[in-house]
Structure formats: structure tokens, C-alpha cells
Amino acid sequence: MFKIITPNRMKRLFALIICLSISVCLMATNGNAELNLFKGKKKIIVLDPGHGGHDKGARGAARGADGAFEKTITLSFARMIATELGSKYRAPLTRADDYLLGIPDRTAVANHIEADLFISIHVGGSFLHKASGITVYYFKEMLGPDIIFNSATSKTYNSDNDRTTWDNIQKRHITRSRALAKLMQTQINDRIKYMETRIEGAPLVVLSGADMPAILIEIGYISNPGEEKKLCDTRILSEFAKVISKAIDNFLSEKNRNYSATDLR
Ligand SMILES: [Zn+2]
CATH class of the missing domain: 1.20.5 (Single alpha-helices involved in coiled-coils or other helix-helix interfaces)
Structure with a gap:
């Protein structure tokens, strides 16, 4: 038919x-x-404000109602950096408010969206009031089963074998992470004169699972009364955020492309 x-x-x-x-x-x-x-x-920089919720992190030297908490400063600071980076980059936060987020979940955010950089933000705390300064950490594997690492970010990665897994994928990016940490240290030292900036390799868990260049910045000691005052000063913190975002921009810009050549991947 x-x-x-x-x-x-x-x-x-x-x-x-x-x-x-x-x-x-x-x-x-x-x-x-x-x-x-x-x-x-746009390139993606994941900013990770340390602690949150009932995990308040280090506490300010000024005890009582006026004592500041690390979790509050890290969140404010991450927001400031995100604002600075906003027009040129995408800069999401791992936690956008005051709630607890597990350590693996923080790098999972960055890995899931295939971020170009992961920057974890912390504030130092010590029983020694004179402890001071800024420290930029990159992931460094420690040899041997027993690791002691005394810091406010004291959760460390325990290396008992040489395999690269999701737990220690950062091993693939150590060269670029160290280059970023070095650049960050130089640029902070050039601009921030009231604190010394150090660079250190440490087996930090929060960096170990990041599948991209990653660093952790401890922006001064909240347990030091002088530094606590600066960390609670929005104007000073905002200037500091500009320095960090400028260093990120420089690292990701064309002139630093040679870092790729030394990438371990
Ligand atoms: Zn911390």
C-alpha cells in the first residue's frame, strides 16, 4: 500500500x-x-577557608568575648581574595559560610571542578605568645612511618609506601606547588613588612589529595596579641588579600609558563 x-x-x-x-x-x-x-x-582558583562550625581552629590571645577565632578570619580572608580575583578568574570557596567541612571534601571540591589552583587558608596558633609570622606550605612527603608535625594544621600525611593514589595525588604537582609557594613568599615579603614570611614543605593532609598545584598559607599567629590585632583589622586584611591575589595572577600569567616545563607530571 x-x-x-x-x-x-x-x-x-x-x-x-x-x-x-x-x-x-x-x-x-x-x-x-x-x-x-x-x-x-576562566581559570579556577579554589579557596579553602580552614575550619568552620564547631571546629573553631586557633583562638585569639585576647580571651573572652573579644577573642577572635581562626575559622572567622579564614572565611573573611578567603572572601576578600575571591573578590580580588573575581573579574579575571573563577574563585569558589570550599565553604561559603560557618559550617564544618571534612578535609577530603575540601580537595574534592577542587578536583571535581578541575581547578587550576587550590589555596588553603589558615591562621597560626601557639601556646607561645611570641610565635609570629606568615608561613606558606607546600606538600612534602616525609619518609618513615612516624611523623610529628606540630602546628595548628597538625593533621599530617603518613607515608608508608611510594604509590600515587587519590590520597597523595599531590605528589604529581610538587614542583609547581613549590614554585607557587616560593613566588607567594617573595611577593608577600616585598609588600608586607610587618611580618616575616617563611616557606615550608610539610605532609599536610589537606594538600595531599589535591590534583593541581596547591599551597596552604598561615597568615600570621592569632595567639600573638600584635598579629591578632592585624588579623582582625579589615583594612590590613584586605591589603594582604590584594597581595595574595596578585601573586596568584602572576603565577597563572604567561610569563610564569616555564613552571609547566618542570612539572613532574
Ligand atoms: Zn588552622
């Missing part, structure tokens, strides 16, 4: 052809849009 094209069928067929043509055009447009989006993709 033949199916003949009646005038009504002709109309329906004509309508179908028009629909198909529009669909094909839209698909082509979407394809181009996705391609353009990919081409113009």
Missing part, C-alpha cells in the same frame, strides 16, 4: 522540515556557544 502525500500531509511535512531546520540551526549555535565558552574559560 502506498502512502500518498495529501495537501494536509504536505502542510505537516513542510512544518516538520521547518522544525528540523530550526533544530539543526540551534544545535549548531549551541555547539559554537559551548566552544566559545570553552575557549574563553
Whole structure:
């Protein structure tokens, strides 16, 4: 049996052809849009404000109602850096408010969105009130089963074998992470004169699972009354955030592309 094209069928067929043509055009447009989006993709810097929720982190030297908590300063500081980076980069936070987030969940955020950098932010705390300064950490594997690392960020990675797994994937990025830490140290020392900036390799768990260059910055000691005052000063913190974001920008800019050549990957 033949199916003949009646005038009504002709109309329906004509309508179908028009629909198909529009669909094909839209698909082509979407394809181009996705391609353009990919081409113009902003680099992603995941900022990780340490602690949160009932984990308050280190506490300020000024005890009582006025004593500041590490978790509050790290969140404010991460927001400031995100604002600085905002126009040129995407800078999501691992936690956007005052709640607890597990350590593996922090790097998981960065890994999931394939971030270009992971920056964890902490504040130092010590029973010694004179302990002071800024420390930029990069991941460094320690040999031997027993590791003692005394810091506010005291959770350390325990190396008992040489395998690279998701738990220690940062091993692939150590060269670039160290380069970022070094650049950060130099630029902070150039601009921030009231605190000394050190660089240190340590087996920090929060860095170990990051599948991209990653550092942890301890922005002074909250247990030091002088530094606590600075850390609670929004103007000083905001200037410091500008220095950090400038260093990030420099690291990701073309002139630092040579870091890729020494990447261990
Ligand atoms: Zn901390």
C-alpha cells in the first residue's frame, strides 16, 4: 500500500522540515556557544577557608568575648581574595559560610571542578605568645612511618609506601606547588613588612589529595596579641588579600609558563 502525500500531509511535512531546520540551526549555535565558552574559560582558583562550625581552629590571645577565632578570619580572608580575583578568574570557596567541612571534601571540591589552583587558608596558633609570622606550605612527603608535625594544621600525611593514589595525588604537582609557594613568599615579603614570611614543605593532609598545584598559607599567629590585632583589622586584611591575589595572577600569567616545563607530571 502506498502512502500518498495529501495537501494536509504536505502542510505537516513542510512544518516538520521547518522544525528540523530550526533544530539543526540551534544545535549548531549551541555547539559554537559551548566552544566559545570553552575557549574563553576562566581559570579556577579554589579557596579553602580552614575550619568552620564547631571546629573553631586557633583562638585569639585576647580571651573572652573579644577573642577572635581562626575559622572567622579564614572565611573573611578567603572572601576578600575571591573578590580580588573575581573579574579575571573563577574563585569558589570550599565553604561559603560557618559550617564544618571534612578535609577530603575540601580537595574534592577542587578536583571535581578541575581547578587550576587550590589555596588553603589558615591562621597560626601557639601556646607561645611570641610565635609570629606568615608561613606558606607546600606538600612534602616525609619518609618513615612516624611523623610529628606540630602546628595548628597538625593533621599530617603518613607515608608508608611510594604509590600515587587519590590520597597523595599531590605528589604529581610538587614542583609547581613549590614554585607557587616560593613566588607567594617573595611577593608577600616585598609588600608586607610587618611580618616575616617563611616557606615550608610539610605532609599536610589537606594538600595531599589535591590534583593541581596547591599551597596552604598561615597568615600570621592569632595567639600573638600584635598579629591578632592585624588579623582582625579589615583594612590590613584586605591589603594582604590584594597581595595574595596578585601573586596568584602572576603565577597563572604567561610569563610564569616555564613552571609547566618542570612539572613532574
Ligand atoms: Zn588552622
